Amino acid sequence: MRAVVETRRRRLPPKRHLTARRVRLGAELRKLREATGMKAREAAALLGADAVQISQIESGVAGVSAERVRRLAAHYACTDEALVEALVAMATDRTRGWWEEYRGVLPPVFLDTAEVEHHATFLREVVITHVPGLLQTADYARAVYAFMMPGLPEAELTPRVEHRMRRRAVIEGDDPTPYETIVHEFALRIRVADRQASQAQLLRILDQIEQEHAAVRVIPTDQDGFAGAGASMMYVGGAVPRLDTGLRDAPTGTAFIDAEPQLAQLRTLFRKVEKATLDPVASRDFIHRLTKEL
Helix, strand or coil: HHHHHHHHHHHCEEECCCCCHHHHHHHHHHHHHHCCCCCHHHHHHHHHHCHHHHHHHHHCCEEECCHHHHHHHCCCCCCCCCHHHHHEEEEEEECCCCEEEEEEEECCCHHHHHHHHCCCCCCEEEEEECCCCCHHHHHHHHHHHHHHHCCHHHHHHHHHHHHHHHHHHCCCCCCCCEEEEEEEHHHHHHCCHHHHHHHHHHHHHHHHCCCCCCCCCCCEECCCCCCCCCEEEEECCEEEEEEEHEEEEEEEEEECCCCCCHHHHHHHHHHHHCCCCCHHHHHHHHHHHHHHHH
16 A cells, blocks of 8 residues: 555656647657557556556656656667657756747647747748748738638637747747748738738748748749649657657648658658749749739
8 A cells, every 4th residue: 555655656746738749758758668569567667656657658648757768768778868868858848938828718739839849940841822820920810810710709819810920939039940931822922911911921021031040932833743732731850850740730630740651751742842942042032023013
């Protein structure tokens, strides 16, 4: 009985809100365990715990200390020191990001996307039908949300626009994240609001292009051999390549991808789409011409 009580005392309390980062940490620990063929109960025994606790850690429900991450990695024969330290950083990071202000106000996927972007080492994006979210102006974002969700009350529309504008911090400021995006000419030409808003949106993109950390490539409508209308995606660089993340729209919402075979497909897709683009200088000139045509 005493052993059971002591085990319960050692358990970290379950995390109230699951986050993409905590879920990813658990998933990576599970991958390491499964690669050894070890059962959850066997891993638990190594920590003096039980299988339930390992399950909670691997599902992101419960936290895990730096010491336990290192112990588990050692038992799993993980010799990738960079990966282990990256997992330790994920386990010990107690930063409350700005996105947490929207907890209970916006769907969790909004918060998870901002969190993943915040920790990114680089960002690559392909967008076909709209201007990429990280490049949108407030007027553009408002028009998109209002059209896609007609009747949305102002109390819900405003925080969505605010959240999107605050996401832009990752590619702005003193320490911006390197950002590459591919956007289709169609998305640049369509007026989601009025002429003035569309022109301001194009000028916003041109302003970002002037920054050394941002690269925008355009797929012209007269490009032959481009069949990637459904290619929209975001690829997020992790602290180490194994912790890269892919984001794609799915019928049930945004899907977060961490399996290496799927990540490899996204990398291949990005390279294929890139072949259909104008180079960065030609893309800049193209967008500049569009501002004059409006």
